[in-house]
Amino acid sequence: MSGSAFTPRTYTIWEDFRLWLMHAGLPYELADALMLIVTFTVILIFILVLVLGLVLLERKFLGWLQIRPGPNRVGPWGLLQTVADAIKLLLKEDIIPMNADKPTFVLAPIVMFIPALLSLVVIPLGVANINGRYSYIVAQDLDIGLAYLLAISSVGVIGIIMGGWASNNKYSLYGAMRSVAQLISYEVPMVLALVSVALYAGSLRLIDIIHAQQSIFALIPLFPAFIIFLIAGVAETNRAPFDLPEAESELVGGFHTEYSGMKFALFFLAEYINMFTVSALITVCFLGGWKGPAFLGQNLLWLSSLFWFFLKVFFFLLAFIWFRGTFPRIRVDQMMHFAWKFLIPVAIFQLLIVAWGVAYRNPIMSGGYIPKISVKDIWDPKDYTGFTEFTRTSLPSALRMLNDSEMVTFLISVIGFILLILFIGGLFYRTLKGFAPSKTIFQEKP
Amino acid sequence: MSINKTLRPDLWKKREDTLWTEEMILNMGPQHPSTHGVLRLELHTDGEIVKECIPHMGYLHRGIEKNSEHKEYLQIIPLWDRADYLSSMHMSYLITYAAESLMKVEIPKRAEYIRVMCMELQRLASHLIWFGTFALDSGAITPIFYAFRERELVLDLLELASGARLLYNYIRPGGVRMDVNREFLHRLDKFLIHFQDYLDEYEELYTGNAIFINRAKDVGVLTKEEAISWGASGPVLRGSGVKWDIRKDEPYSIYEEFDFDIPVGQKGDVLDRYNVRFFEMRQSHRILRQALDGFPEGKYTARVPTSIKPEKGEVYVRIESPRGELGCYLVSDGGKIPYRLHVRAPSFVNLSALDTMLRGHLIADVVLILGSIDIVVGDIDR
Numbered sequence: 001m002s003g004s005a006f007t008p009r010t011y012t013i014w015e016d017f018r019l020w021l022m023h024a025g026l027p028y029e030l031a032d033a034l035m036l037i038v039t040f041t042v043i044l045i046f047i048l049v050l051v052l053g054l055v056l057l058e059r060k061f062l063g064w065l066q067i068r069p070g071p072n073r074v075g076p077w078g079l080l081q082t083v084a085d086a087i088k089l090l091l092k093e094d095i096i097p098m099n100a101d102k103p104t105f106v107l108a109p110i111v112m113f114i115p116a117l118l119s120l121v122v123i124p125l126g127v128a129n130i131n132g133r134y135s136y137i138v139a140q141d142l143d144i145g146l147a148y149l150l151a152i153s154s155v156g157v158i159g160i161i162m163g164g165w166a167s168n169n170k171y172s173l174y175g176a177m178r179s180v181a182q183l184i185s186y187e188v189p190m191v192l193a194l195v196s197v198a199l200y201a202g203s204l205r206l207i208d209i210i211h212a213q214q215s216i217f218a219l220i221p222l223f224p225a226f227i228i229f230l231i232a233g234v235a236e237t238n239r240a241p242f243d244l245p246e247a248e249s250e251l252v253g254g255f256h257t258e259y260s261g262m263k264f265a266l267f268f269l270a271e272y273i274n275m276f277t278v279s280a281l282i283t284v285c286f287l288g289g290w291k292g293p294a295f296l297g298q299n300l301l302w303l304s305s306l307f308w309f310f311l312k313v314f315f316f317l318l319a320f321i322w323f324r325g326t327f328p329r330i331r332v333d334q335m336m337h338f339a340w341k342f343l344i345p346v347a348i349f350q351l352l353i354v355a356w357g358v359a360y361r362n363p364i365m366s367g368g369y370i371p372k373i374s375v376k377d378i379w380d381p382k383d384y385t386g387f388t389e390f391t392r393t394s395l396p397s398a399l400r401m402l403n404d405s406e407m408v409t410f411l412i413s414v415i416g417f418i419l420l421i422l423f424i425g426g427l428f429y430r431t432l433k434g435f436a437p438s439k440t441i442f443q444e445k446p
Numbered sequence: 447m448s449i450n451k452t453l454r455p456d457l458w459k460k461r462e463d464t465l466w467t468e469e470m471i472l473n474m475g476p477q478h479p480s481t482h483g484v485l486r487l488e489l490h491t492d493g494e495i496v497k498e499c500i501p502h503m504g505y506l507h508r509g510i511e512k513n514s515e516h517k518e519y520l521q522i523i524p525l526w527d528r529a530d531y532l533s534s535m536h537m538s539y540l541i542t543y544a545a546e547s548l549m550k551v552e553i554p555k556r557a558e559y560i561r562v563m564c565m566e567l568q569r570l571a572s573h574l575i576w577f578g579t580f581a582l583d584s585g586a587i588t589p590i591f592y593a594f595r596e597r598e599l600v601l602d603l604l605e606l607a608s609g610a611r612l613l614y615n616y617i618r619p620g621g622v623r624m625d626v627n628r629e630f631l632h633r634l635d636k637f638l639i640h641f642q643d644y645l646d647e648y649e650e651l652y653t654g655n656a657i658f659i660n661r662a663k664d665v666g667v668l669t670k671e672e673a674i675s676w677g678a679s680g681p682v683l684r685g686s687g688v689k690w691d692i693r694k695d696e697p698y699s700i701y702e703e704f705d706f707d708i709p710v711g712q713k714g715d716v717l718d719r720y721n722v723r724f725f726e727m728r729q730s731h732r733i734l735r736q737a738l739d740g741f742p743e744g745k746y747t748a749r750v751p752t753s754i755k756p757e758k759g760e761v762y763v764r765i766e767s768p769r770g771e772l773g774c775y776l777v778s779d780g781g782k783i784p785y786r787l788h789v790r791a792p793s794f795v796n797l798s799a800l801d802t803m804l805r806g807h808l809i810a811d812v813v814l815i816l817g818s819i820d821i822v823v824g825d826i827d828r
Binding site for chain 1: 470472478479480494581582583584585586587588591592595652655657658660661808809810811812813
């Protein structure tokens with residue numbers, strides 16, 4: 001597989017399904033329509049089951065964090081609690097406040113929900129081995145998957161603004177204004193972190209990004225980008241400690257204060273789908289997606305790949321819930337300062353590092369894709385053909401391809417990487433170290 | 447919701463040169479998750495910045511003071527238990543103390559010890575519930591469950607002593623209503639052994655958190671002078687650096703027999719008030735340990751008549767409740783019922799300093815500062 005210029009045709013399992021239908025004798029148009037219907041239905045059911053499970057997981061896990069059992073009355077171990085809640089929300093009276101802007105008020109949950117749904121289209125969940133050819137478990141494999149995801153995810157904020165404005169409630173208005181500031185601010189470091197990933201993998205296609213992590217997960221060379229993306233992802237999904245738009249103790253409910261019934265449920269669903277999307281994106285971009293030992297053999301590759309993917313995704317989902325159980329809420333001005341004064345400079349720095357690594361054919365910084373020509377040759381116009389060809393090699397052979405100056409930059413990057421890990425470890429140690437000030441600060445002097 | 451335009455014309459003056467902006471009035475409460483009851487704060491805000499805060503109270507007014515002028519002393523005590531419902535032991539001790547000051551009665555040593563133990567346990571319970579709700583105000587949802595775990599142990603102890611869990615009606619003129627049993631002492635001992643560890647656990651869970659420290663530091667500063675001129679008391683005053691604790695400076699009951707420190711803050715911000723309360727919990731633990739070790743034998747109550755008649759006269763007594771200086775002004779005409787009984791509520795006086803503390807801060811800080819004052823609306827309105 002070569003890099004950004006030529007990407008070979010990839011197949012999805014839905015296209016295999018269409019092929020199978022056509023082999024069974026159906027005309028192409030009918031098979032295509034059937035494929036779309038089946039894809040749509042499966043994804044919708046998958047989302048509903050996922051969100052129901054996620055809500056239950058959050059309540060159970062939060063319960064265990066807070067020394068209480070969590071829901072345990074409806075069904076065995078409370079498994080049917082979210083089903084009961086969903087039915088309750090569906091049957092509730094649909095209240096629209098008296099002076100609300102009615103069309104906007106009704107439209108807002110939909111505007112937030114649909115993009116959340118759409119963003120799941122490009123996320124590859126796994127890979128299947130069908131008759132010796134790999135087919136991917138993804139609804140649509142877009143060339144610009146990463147850009148599509150970012151574009152779609154920024155539409156959701158419009159729903160929040162609409163809801164907050166239309167409610168005719170001051171708390172909702174505050175929540176909406178906070179969410180605008182927050183989502184727009186945190187989009188910048190998020191995009192910068194993802195640009196680092198795209199540069200590293202040499203592609204915007206999510207499947208290519210996963211393949212670029214064949215030898216080493218991007219988590220390790222792109223560790224700062226990973227941390228930035230994790231923080232920005234929490235902020236983008238309005239989860240604690242960045243839950244300012246719906247701050248319960250300050251703004252009652254923020255933008256969804258006035259919402260009830262199914263409209264509230266849509267906001268709720270959108271939040272959980274976004275949570276899943278961000279976790280899946282972290283998994284794809286930094287933890288190699290479905291990559292993992294195929295412990296069930298090649299025939300059952302789809303099962304083991306799904307297992308690895310969801311294992312990683314649920315690790316991050318649990319981390320989100322864990323954050324919520326641990327952290328106090330950040331203040332609105334601190335939130336902005338954190339984004340603009342800390343995250344964005346670090347993200348830009350990370351981007352420069354990756355660009356530097358890619359330009360000097362640093363095999364760690366370019367996911368094992370080594371350009372056949374070096375920077376010097378690109379600058380020389382007579383050899384430059386307009387696009388760069390990439391070869392994919394193992395680390396030792398890639399190192400052998402480098403010239404002396406490139407070797408030096410490689411060694412510098414290794415040393416810098418070790419220093420960075422030490423620095424971040426020190427930060428973590430300083431943050432996580434427990435202490436009890438009331439034992440020490442206020443001790444009376446004799 | 448309307449504003450009196452004649453009172454504040456500056457808010458409504460249309461500026462020709464710039465975009466027309468005006469202050470927004472946000473009514474926080476009386477139904478709001480973070481106003482700790484039915485308190486209404488009228489916030490004049492410029493964006494998220496609070497320009498002015500006017501607390502409106504009276505939503506929980508029950509006329510306890512007036513009611514007290516029609517009831518006998520023993521009937522008054524359960525009434526006042528309901529004023530500051532998070533420290534009812536202190537409320538009932540206050541009325542008892544006022545009545546006893548006008549009576550010729552010698553309180554047995556054991557009764558005083560029981561009273562002090564109950565009051566310090568009550569202080570622990572009150573501070574624990576403050577810790578939980580304060581953390582909840584700041585957005586951390588977990589600490590309250592841990593705080594309630596230990597509060598449960600304290601309430602179990604108080605239940606063993608008095609038979610009730612929230613409103614005790616336990617301390618009364620002459621002593622206490624009934625003696626504590628051996629199991630109370632045993633379980634108190636067990637509780638005291640573990641309580642320090644619980645406090646350490648809270649502080650590791652919450653105090654060291656960088657987000658919390660950033661939010662609490664330099665927020666809601668009340669300087670020493672401001673605190674004194676507003677008449678603030680309790681942890682709010684001590685957080686501002688004034689070393690004033692009635693248990694130490696004007697000892698009542700048998701507090702002079704115990705060895706404990708008074709924590710003071712330096713700056714008077716939210717973090718200082720937070721730390722002062724945490725240190726107070728450790729000091730209460732010390733007092734409880736000393737009281738348990740020196741617990742004497744004897745009678746649990748003096749002989750007092752069923753119908754209490756203090757002598758003619760008037761008295762002002764004050765004690766240190768978890769919220770501050772709890773004072774009682776009692777006028778007796780020598781009859782069965784008080785002629786006038788007024789209570790100085792610490793929550794009420796401390797709340798009046800709220801406006802000073804939160805001018806120029808954000809809406810998110812309002813709930814944090816309000817939480818750091820530790821108001822009880824029943825105490826404000828009575």
